[in-house]
Amino acid sequence: xxxxxxxGYGTIGSGVVEVLNTNGESIRKRAGAKINIKYVLDIxxxxxxxxxxxxxxxxxxxxxxxxxxxxxxxxxxxxxxYSFVKEAxxxxxxxxxxxxxxxxxxxxxxxxxxxxxxxxxxxEASVGGGIxxxxxxxxxxxxxxxxxxxxxxxxxxxxMLTKMSEEGIGFNEALEDxxxxxxxxxxxxxxxxxxxxxxxIAILSSLAYGMQVDFEDIYTEGIANITDVDILYxxxxxxxxxxxxxxxxxxxxNVYAMVAPMMIRANxxxxxxxxxxxxxxxxGNVIGDVMFxxxxxxxxxxxxxxxxxxxxxAKHLNKNIWTIWSSKKLDLINIDLVKHRFLIRVNKKKxxxxxxKALFGEVEELTEVVKDEFAFITPLIxxxxxxDKKERIPGLIGSIRxxx
Amino acid sequence: xxxxxxxGYGTIGSGVVEVLNTNGESIRKRAGAKINIKYVLDIxxxxxxxxxxxxxxxxxxxxxxxxxxxxxxxxxxxxxxYSFVKEAxxxxxxxxxxxxxxxxxxxxxxxxxxxxxxxxxxxEASVGGGIxxxxxxxxxxxxxxxxxxxxxxxxxxxxMLTKMSEEGIGFNEALEDxxxxxxxxxxxxxxxxxxxxxxxIAILSSLAYGMQVDFEDIYTEGIANITDVDILYxxxxxxxxxxxxxxxxxxxxNVYAMVAPMMIRANxxxxxxxxxxxxxxxxGNVIGDVMFxxxxxxxxxxxxxxxxxxxxxAKHLNKNIWTIWSSKKLDLINIDLVKHRFLIRVNKKKxxxxxxKALFGEVEELTEVVKDEFAFITPLIxxxxxxDKKERIPGLIGSIRxxx
Numbered sequence: 001x002x003x004x005x006x007x008g009y010g011t012i013g014s015g016v017v018e019v020l021n022t023n024g025e026s027i028r029k030r031a032g033a034k035i036n037i038k039y040v041l042d043i044x045x046x047x048x049x050x051x052x053x054x055x056x057x058x059x060x061x062x063x064x065x066x067x068x069x070x071x072x073x074x075x076x077x078x079x080x081x082y083s084f085v086k087e088a089x090x091x092x093x094x095x096x097x098x099x100x101x102x103x104x105x106x107x108x109x110x111x112x113x114x115x116x117x118x119x120x121x122x123x124e125a126s127v128g129g130g131i132x133x134x135x136x137x138x139x140x141x142x143x144x145x146x147x148x149x150x151x152x153x154x155x156x157x158x159x160m161l162t163k164m165s166e167e168g169i170g171f172n173e174a175l176e177d178x179x180x181x182x183x184x185x186x187x188x189x190x191x192x193x194x195x196x197x198x199x200x201i202a203i204l205s206s207l208a209y210g211m212q213v214d215f216e217d218i219y220t221e222g223i224a225n226i227t228d229v230d231i232l233y234x235x236x237x238x239x240x241x242x243x244x245x246x247x248x249x250x251x252x253x254n255v256y257a258m259v260a261p262m263m264i265r266a267n268x269x270x271x272x273x274x275x276x277x278x279x280x281x282x283x284g285n286v287i288g289d290v291m292f293x294x295x296x297x298x299x300x301x302x303x304x305x306x307x308x309x310x311x312x313x314a315k316h317l318n319k320n321i322w323t324i325w326s327s328k329k330l331d332l333i334n335i336d337l338v339k340h341r342f343l344i345r346v347n348k349k350k351x352x353x354x355x356x357k358a359l360f361g362e363v364e365e366l367t368e369v370v371k372d373e374f375a376f377i378t379p380l381i382x383x384x385x386x387x388d389k390k391e392r393i394p395g396l397i398g399s400i401r402x403x404x
Numbered sequence: 405x406x407x408x409x410x411x412g413y414g415t416i417g418s419g420v421v422e423v424l425n426t427n428g429e430s431i432r433k434r435a436g437a438k439i440n441i442k443y444v445l446d447i448x449x450x451x452x453x454x455x456x457x458x459x460x461x462x463x464x465x466x467x468x469x470x471x472x473x474x475x476x477x478x479x480x481x482x483x484x485x486y487s488f489v490k491e492a493x494x495x496x497x498x499x500x501x502x503x504x505x506x507x508x509x510x511x512x513x514x515x516x517x518x519x520x521x522x523x524x525x526x527x528e529a530s531v532g533g534g535i536x537x538x539x540x541x542x543x544x545x546x547x548x549x550x551x552x553x554x555x556x557x558x559x560x561x562x563x564m565l566t567k568m569s570e571e572g573i574g575f576n577e578a579l580e581d582x583x584x585x586x587x588x589x590x591x592x593x594x595x596x597x598x599x600x601x602x603x604x605i606a607i608l609s610s611l612a613y614g615m616q617v618d619f620e621d622i623y624t625e626g627i628a629n630i631t632d633v634d635i636l637y638x639x640x641x642x643x644x645x646x647x648x649x650x651x652x653x654x655x656x657x658n659v660y661a662m663v664a665p666m667m668i669r670a671n672x673x674x675x676x677x678x679x680x681x682x683x684x685x686x687x688g689n690v691i692g693d694v695m696f697x698x699x700x701x702x703x704x705x706x707x708x709x710x711x712x713x714x715x716x717x718a719k720h721l722n723k724n725i726w727t728i729w730s731s732k733k734l735d736l737i738n739i740d741l742v743k744h745r746f747l748i749r750v751n752k753k754k755x756x757x758x759x760x761k762a763l764f765g766e767v768e769e770l771t772e773v774v775k776d777e778f779a780f781i782t783p784l785i786x787x788x789x790x791x792d793k794k795e796r797i798p799g800l801i802g803s804i805r806x807x808x
Contacts, residue, residue: 019547019690022689022690023547023548023549023689023690026549026614027546027547029614029728030546030726030728031546032726124544130690130691130692130694131694132536132540132544132545132694135539135540135543135544136536136539136540136544139539139543139712139716140528140536140539140540140709140712141536141708141712142431142434142435142711142712142715142716143423143427143431143707143708143709143710143711143712143714143715144427144708144712145427145430210430210433266676269676269697271676272670272673272675272676284708285426285427286423286426286427286704286705286707286708287534287698287699287704287705287708287709288534288698288699288702288704288705289697289698289699290534290535290536290696290697290698290699291695291696291697291698292694292695292696292697293673293693293694293695293696293697294691294692294693294694294695295691295692295693295694298692300690300691300692301690301691301692303547303690304545304547304548304688304690304691305544305547305691306547307546307547308543308544308545308546308547308548310547311546311547312543312546315726319723322434322436322719324433324434
């Protein structure tokens with residue numbers, strides 16, 4: 001029997017308890033021992049819930065109990081999660097977490113503590129909910145140099161973009177819909193402004209390149225400016241708009257990372273990732289293209305990933321599972337140097353085409369999608385050029401990056 | 405430094421050498437030691453190839469060298485691969501293989517030998533080429549009871565079906581095309597008759613359910629009967645035809661497995677898996693739907709999976725990585741009991757509808773797709789019922805299973 005403690009009895013914490021109860025027997029077989037939840041930590045009371053018997057309010061009961069071998073942190077946020085997790089590792093307990101903020105900010109340090117003490121710090125559930133992506137990156141794609149990781153990593157915004165596309169509704173209506181269904185928080189900024197996806201691509205990039213990618217360095221743009229008219233243009237181009245979180249190695253030295261809405265077509269492996277689903281596309285220099293798809297959030301899928309990590313920690317109680325995420329910082333190249341094609345909309349007629357050509361050279365003109373608008377696609381230009389030229393575009397309404 | 409030997413210098417064997425040369429430095433970091441190829445075994449000579457210096461013709465040189473810690477078997481076929489692999493394990497060497505015949509037939513026994521000797525027998529490359537699927541099943545989906553695995557596991561037939569669909573060509577032309585491109589063998593029966601997919605779904609099922617699924621027990625039907633007219637019907641139904649290899653747990657006791665062409669629509673996660681790509685859809689009782697996608701074959705993708713296993717074996721030289729594939733046989737339920745809907749084509753006019761209804765009850769009639777043919781979709785019926793009723797269908801031309 002292996003004793004564990006669960007820090008936080010919210011959605012994911014109660015999911016972890018449920019999964020261990022539901023599939024206890026097959027989990028025992030795979031872990032090689034019964035997984036026993038000795039404590040659940042929460043500041044709240046849960047009268048009537050069977051976990052009341054093992055509920056504690058003081059983390060020190062857990063930290064000071066040498067019988068607890070694995071601590072599951074599913075509270076979220078940096079404080080007090082960071083100090084609880086660090087202390088648990090220092091006390092000789094392996095830690096499993098679903099906390100993307102914690103992993104993005106302190107992952108390298110916590111992995112290092114775990115390694116020097118022959119423990120494990122595991123975080124499959126911090127990216128892509130139930131989708132196995134951390135372990136495949138760490139243990140399956142080890143023969144490859146990773147060239148690109150691009151993910152649809154935020155289920156809320158993907159749901160909203162799918163709704164906008166399917167029902168022709170605007171951003172605000174889609175947001176209200178997502179909030180009504182519990183997919184979006186009352187303050188939706190972490191999702192719609194791209195911060196959530198930014199932390200997740202920071203984690204994946206750090207693992208893929210073996211160096212610390214600071215999330216603060218990643219250019220991040222959300223979907224708040226996407227309108228129903230942008231969706232009309234996407235349809236006219238046989239395309240869809242997705243919030244992409246990408247990290248791309250252009251050559252040995254140069255990696256860039258960005259979170260931004262992107263127009264893609266059916267030939268992109270992530271085109272069919274709709275609703276609240278997540279998808280992660282990885283390109284390696286020998287494996288070529290691989291893609292992982294599944295529920296990016298939700299109580300049980302996320303709990304499934306947490307419990308799978310518990311099983312792995314139980315199987316490796318005194319053996320560190322190697323990862324190559326060092327604390328050495330990876331300096332991302334300036335986003336100004338990155339090239340894209342842009343779809344640009346102006347509230348002018350086609351007569352301004354000569355001005356446009358003077359700015360961009362040859363462009364791809366669209367046949368009219370919206371009355372009294374003209375739209376075109378630029379050649380491949382750097383973000384810097386786009387910024388410089390933007391203010392000289394007559395009657396500019398909006399622009400969006402294109403990946404096809 | 406960890407010494408390995410490669411048995412077989414064909415397509416995959418030379419790919420393994422290439423991957424270790426190309427990405428040697430990052431592989432060293434991930435394995436924790438340099439991976440050195442001490443021997444390559446092949447009956448042929450390779451004059452001028454640098455591997456000549458380490459080429460041997462006698463497997464005993466490898467088996468009797470205690471410095472060789474990991475043996476990579478990429479010869480294919482049962483003999484002599486089975487005896488070489490078994491002997492290597494008995495001599496204390498871990499084994500990595502890409503050999504689906506070997507794993508499907510002798511996997512349970514070889515895993516058992518590896519386990520009792522604290523070694524590893526790894527076979528990520530035996531299913532889905534480069535796609536990480538064996539390790540995710542073993543190590544990531546451990547919190548779940550697997551309810552369904554459905555894969556497009558054979559790249560050759562998927563390429564042919566894609567071509568037939570895109571270009572309207574027939575089976576023979578698609579086969580010639582696949583042969584010209586080197587995707588299909590001169591004797592294509594292993595691919596087109598479904599035997600290759602059958603072995604692969606046997607391996608995945610054994611891992612998912614933890615018991616031996618004998619490939620001989622799996623109902624297997626290939627694509628040799630699929631014609632360009634079937635493709636027309638698929639298009640009329642907004643569907644595609646895919647060769648599905650499925651294993652489905654209907655309840656605790658009842659698992660069935662089958663390989664057969666299936667019509668699916670865009671809402672199925674495998675709908676977009678085209679050309680030579682493979683995709684594997686897994687459904688767990690807590691994780692929900694996950695899907696894995698990538699190159700199902702090819703020299704470098706397959707070699708990438710082999711080398712990733714070598715890295716894992718190197719990291720676990722004296723520690724067995726647990727798997728729950730026991731030699732206890734899983735008795736599949738008789739395919740006769742399994743239910744599908746069928747699209748049925750007859751060379752009669754709609755006047756026979758009353759006869760059809762007498763046989764099947766209410767059916768879904770199609771508007772005419774092919775002149776002088778009538779087609780309909782049955783309700784959900786068992787394979788047994790379909791077999792019984794087939795001979796009583798007036799003017800039957802063909803039938804195909806439908807999963808939507």
